[in-house]
Amino acid sequence: MNHTYDIIITGARAAGASLAVLLGRMGKRVLLVDKADFPSDTLSTHFMSHTRFLEELGILQPLEETGLRKVTRMRTYIGQSFMEGPRPAYTIIPKRDVLDAMLIEQAEALDTVTFMPRTSARGLMKEGGRVIGLHLETEGRACTAYSEWVAGADGKNSNIAAWAGAQKYRETKPLRPVLYGYYTGVEPLREPVTEIFLHEGRIGFVFPMEKNRDCLGIEIHPEEFASMMKAPKDTFEQTFNQFYGMKQRLKQASLQGKIIGTPGMPNFFRNAYGEGWVLLGDAGHSKDPSTGLGINDAFLQSFLLADAFQQMDEGVDWKTALDRFQKQRDEQLLPGFQLTLDYIHSLRKWTSNEMALFQTIAANPMAWNKLMPHLGRHLKEDTKDFPLFYQSVEWEASSFGFRKD
Numbered sequence: 479m480n481h482t483y484d485i486i487i488t489g490a491r492a493a494g495a496s497l498a499v500l501l502g503r504m505g506k507r508v509l510l511v512d513k514a515d516f517p518s519d520t521l522s523t524h525f526m527s528h529t530r531f532l533e534e535l536g537i538l539q540p541l542e543e544t545g546l547r548k549v550t551r552m553r554t555y556i557g558q559s560f561m562e563g564p565r566p567a568y569t570i571i572p573k574r575d576v577l578d579a580m581l582i583e584q585a586e587a588l589d590t591v592t593f594m595p596r597t598s599a600r601g602l603m604k605e606g607g608r609v610i611g612l613h614l615e616t617e618g619r620a621c622t623a624y625s626e627w628v629a630g631a632d633g634k635n636s637n638i639a640a641w642a643g644a645q646k647y648r649e650t651k652p653l654r655p656v657l658y659g660y661y662t663g664v665e666p667l668r669e670p671v672t673e674i675f676l677h678e679g680r681i682g683f684v685f686p687m688e689k690n691r692d693c694l695g696i697e698i699h700p701e702e703f704a705s706m707m708k709a710p711k712d713t714f715e716q717t718f719n720q721f722y723g724m725k726q727r728l729k730q731a732s733l734q735g736k737i738i739g740t741p742g743m744p745n746f747f748r749n750a751y752g753e754g755w756v757l758l759g760d761a762g763h764s765k766d767p768s769t770g771l772g773i774n775d776a777f778l779q780s781f782l783l784a785d786a787f788q789q790m791d792e793g794v795d796w797k798t799a800l801d802r803f804q805k806q807r808d809e810q811l812l813p814g815f816q817l818t819l820d821y822i823h824s825l826r827k828w829t830s831n832e833m834a835l836f837q838t839i840a841a842n843p844m845a846w847n848k849l850m851p852h853l854g855r856h857l858k859e860d861t862k863d864f865p866l867f868y869q870s871v872e873w874e875a876s877s878f879g880f881r882k883d
């Protein structure tokens with residue numbers, strides 16, 4: 479094989495397949511490769527509170543038609559109490575085998591996109607310091623493909639990044655292990671609600687997917703991971719049974735498949751480009767999944783990168799266009815990164831006094847009557863070492879009509 483492409487994209491999931499759609503629409507000759515076969519799952523839950531990119535990629539409607547519930551509310555539990563409210567936008571929880579396959583289908587429908595599953599990138603081809611293509615292995619056979627650009631959308635342990643020597647910055651090691659699984663038969667709430675349990679310094683979550691299927695997960699303490707993974711189903715369900723109401727609600731529930739666990743996601747940004755190569759998705763930026771932003775962030779990077787290619791077509795030199803891409807990526811993703819790290823760093827087991835007071839206050843309208851007028855001020859003062867937090871609350875509140883004085 480000795481083809482010439484405008485771009486070879488390694489990795490055909492959220493980042494790579496969406497970029498293939500966008501560049502394919504621009505008429506670019508795209509080779510999209512992935513070592514995996516599709517449809518297939520990947521290590522990821524799939525809470526998505528933004529749907530705009532899915533719509534622009536042309537898959538929102540077919541995705542929703544697979545039976546996904548539109549989740550409009552979120553509930554946070556502390557002990558035996560909870561707070562619940564509407565979200566600025568609805569959430570969907572599409573399983574990755576379905577989501578990624580739909581993206582690939584969109585890409586493959588374009589005349590200029592070629593997709594090769596079961597094909598691994600094995601090394602960069604270079605000429606005079608510039609990347610000019612990829613060594614590939616497809617179903618046991620070695621081959622090469624030449625291209626103007628090589629994109630690494632090959633996940634957090636990106637080979638393309640390693641071969642290109644892309645440096646990491648703002649790096650923090652993985653913070654929390656995650657265990658998750660798919661359950662049928664969980665006793666449902668009256669309407670679908672994203673449920674978050676802040677319990678003993680852990681985060682539990684129930685993501686309602688389709689009718690009668692939920693994704694359940696927990697972010698645990700690092701020292702718990704090894705022992706929990708010795709008997710993942712039992713320890714997972716024992717932990718979940720401690721969350722308010724879940725023992726009863728899980729009585730008729732059964733696990734589909736197995737409990738999946740990871741010791742955690744690395745947190746970093748990587749330099750996004752060099753001569754002939756560019757990174758996107760988790761390859762360029764990865765973080766703890768507790769805030770459920772990774773898939774949308776991967777789409778955002780694809781859209782920014784497609785813009786950069788558009789600029790190059792209009793005569794902007796590649797360094798200027800890709801430098802803008804990296805700056806925009808960092809500006810737009812840094813707040814979510816910082817909020818995620820702050821969330822995880824500040825998680826802890828509540829003291830017994832904190833718990834007792836919260837139980838009382840949560841159920842006491844007189845206490846709320848006194849607290850309400852000052853709630854915003856208290857939150858602002860208590861987080862003044864990290865102003866971004868309060869700014870993000872105000873920003874979200876603006877979608878419910880909040881106006882600054």
Ligand SMILES: Cc1cc2nc3c(=O)[nH]c(=O)nc-3n(C[C@H](O)[C@H](O)[C@H](O)COP(=O)(O)OP(=O)(O)OC[C@H]3O[C@@H](n4cnc5c(N)ncnc54)[C@H](O)[C@@H]3O)c2cc1C
Pocket residue numbers: 488489490491492493494511512513514520521522523524525526597598599600631632633634637656740743758759760761767769770771772773774776
């Ligand atoms: C436990 C967990 C829970 C998560 N929960 C959420 C959530 O609820 N919501 C959310 O938005 N995000 C979540 N995320 C984050 C989300 O999964 C990632 O941000 C997202 O998958 C990134 O997409 P990507 O396309 O960049 O990379 P990936 O999805 O990692 O895809 C990379 C692809 O590259 C391929 N590849 C790798 N190397 C090669 C090679 N050498 N040759 C060919 N192909 C290669 C792989 O086969 C893979 O298909 C979670 C992550 C984890 C780990």
